[in-house]
Amino acid sequence: xxxxxxxxxxxxxxxxxxxxxxxxxxxxxxxxxxxxxxxxxxxxxxxxxxxxxxxxxxxxxxxxxxxxxxxxxxxxxxxxxxxxxxxxxxxxxxxxxxxxxxxxxxxxxxxxxxxxxxxxxxxxxxxxxxxxxxxxxxxxxxxxxxxxxxxxxxxxxxxxxxx
Numbered sequence: 001x002x003x004x005x006x007x008x009x010x011x012x013x014x015x016x017x018x019x020x021x022x023x024x025x026x027x028x029x030x031x032x033x034x035x036x037x038x039x040x041x042x043x044x045x046x047x048x049x050x051x052x053x054x055x056x057x058x059x060x061x062x063x064x065x066x067x068x069x070x071x072x073x074x075x076x077x078x079x080x081x082x083x084x085x086x087x088x089x090x091x092x093x094x095x096x097x098x099x100x101x102x103x104x105x106x107x108x109x110x111x112x113x114x115x116x117x118x119x120x121x122x123x124x125x126x127x128x129x130x131x132x133x134x135x136x137x138x139x140x141x142x143x144x145x146x147x148x149x150x151x152x153x154x155x156x157x158x159x160x161x162x163x
Contacts, residue, residue: 007107009133009140015096016141017133018110022091030072038136038143041065050148060149060156084148090116105143112147123157126150 009017017036037043045060046052054062057068063071093111099107107130114125132144149156 004065007135008101009098009108011096013140014098014106014131014133015107016050016091017106017142018093018096018129019130021142022093022112025155026089028075030075033067034068034072037065037068038134038141039065040143041068042144043074044145045147045149048148048150048153050152060152061147069117105132107132112115120157127152 006039011076016080021033021036023029041064043061043063044054046054047058047060051057068135071100093110095109095111097109099109101107110129110131112125112127114116116123116125127147129148130144130146133140135141
């Protein structure tokens, strides 16, 4: 089988992957989180509406693989002042569904709730996530992640952690 395999990903594998991704992000294990991505990855958090064209309209995040790596390097410097000290985070992931299987991977939808604790207090972030998961060298990896915040049409607090 090639480096990128097209075998199906089960719901259990998808759930285990999403739970692991959440743990890495919550515990600031940035290198482990970054290693979950494929080389052609896209990480997108739309602003204002979920059906915008991210190449033409403003997004909270619209990163390719290179920009994801840059974001992680910035977090490692300790100079990302919006995360000094780092937020204390806990995520709940629910309603995990396999939506479709395709040549470019398995599309998985889920809901999430993130509790972020900072000096200003505790902020709740809720929304839905779309992941495109693939097997690469036998391991499940994400090629695409779209995070749609429930209140994406309202002004946001500083979103300096990995959503």
